[in-house]
Amino acid sequence: MTDAAKVSSGMRGAVPGISVMRTNLGRARGLGASRSGTGHWWAERLTSVALVPLMLWFLFAALHLAGLPRATVAHWATNTLNTSLLFAFVIVIFYHMQLGLQVVIDDYIHSGRTRLAALLVMRGVVGLVGLMAAVSILKLAFIG
Amino acid sequence: MTDAREAIMVGRATDGRIVRRPLSPHLQAYKWTPSMAGSILHRVSGVALSAGALMLACWLVAAATSDVAYDGVSSFLRSPFGVLLLLGWVAALWYHFCAGLRHLFWDAGLGFDKAVTNRNTTLIYLATAVLTLLTWIVLFAQL
Numbered sequence: 001m002t003d004a005a006k007v008s009s010g011m012r013g014a015v016p017g018i019s020v021m022r023t024n025l026g027r028a029r030g031l032g033a034s035r036s037g038t039g040h041w042w043a044e045r046l047t048s049v050a051l052v053p054l055m056l057w058f059l060f061a062a063l064h065l066a067g068l069p070r071a072t073v074a075h076w077a078t079n080t081l082n083t084s085l086l087f088a089f090v091i092v093i094f095y096h097m098q099l100g101l102q103v104v105i106d107d108y109i110h111s112g113r114t115r116l117a118a119l120l121v122m123r124g125v126v127g128l129v130g131l132m133a134a135v136s137i138l139k140l141a142f143i144g
Numbered sequence: 145m146t147d148a149r150e151a152i153m154v155g156r157a158t159d160g161r162i163v164r165r166p167l168s169p170h171l172q173a174y175k176w177t178p179s180m181a182g183s184i185l186h187r188v189s190g191v192a193l194s195a196g197a198l199m200l201a202c203w204l205v206a207a208a209t210s211d212v213a214y215d216g217v218s219s220f221l222r223s224p225f226g227v228l229l230l231l232g233w234v235a236a237l238w239y240h241f242c243a244g245l246r247h248l249f250w251d252a253g254l255g256f257d258k259a260v261t262n263r264n265t266t267l268i269y270l271a272t273a274v275l276t277l278l279t280w281i282v283l284f285a286q287l
């Protein structure tokens with residue numbers, strides 16, 4: 001536990017010789033067990049709320065496109081509304097996926113170094129693949 | 145066979161040495177309940193859907209590349225293994241969707257009662273089964 005965390009969890013008396021001049025609000029902001037406050041939790045909720053309509057839309061679209069040739073799919077993707085929804089869907093889904101996989105890694109990998117390495121690799125892969133999917137959508141929309 | 149209470153008396157000292165000390169009980173000590181199975185399944189389906197998202201990316205990249213690449217991905221998804229994956233992803237999707245909706249209700253402070261939670265877990269399984277079956281039917285009609 002860091003000194004800052006000790007102080008913020010009310011164990012001030014247990015750390016002799018440390019005087020903290022920050023306000024209570026300043027200490028509470030951005031702290032918590034992961035030292036990042038409620039940002040992760042909130043982002044997970046926001047993305048899941050966004051995914052309710054986006055997922056339903058995508059499922060209908062995917063079922064509509066299943067089995068059709070590439071040219072038809074490309075034509076469908078040039079529609080501005082379809083491009084935008086598909087782009088939003090991919091961005092939100094990869095962000096949500098990163099948040100979820102982070103929790104799984106945090107729960108099961110206890111060693112600090114291994115966990116950091118796993119998180120970096122996971123974020124790298126999710127980020128790159130998500131970016132490739134997003135770029136592909138733009139290619140489909142602008143080049144066909 | 146080790147007694148269950150004895151099996152959880154395995155702790156570790158700060159230097160990593162194994163010491164005999166009571167640990168807080170883990171999964172093996174609890175009776176399975178619908179809500180517990182549902183929570184684990186939510187995580188499992190989320191991880192499965194991550195693999196599905198990679199497939200989605202493959203599909204988009206192939207569509208933006210060439211007819212040959214797109215036909216390659218399409219024929220993989222129509223192969224028996226590909227169809228099996230799609231069916232699994234559809235089931236994981238509907239489960240994660242329904243259980244995720246309940247998470248949002250929980251976040252709003254609704255449905256925290258234990259009996260209610262166990263009951264609507266069964267309801268989520270039922271909804272998942274119906275929605276999955278419907279999607280499969282439409283999918284097979286399309287393929």
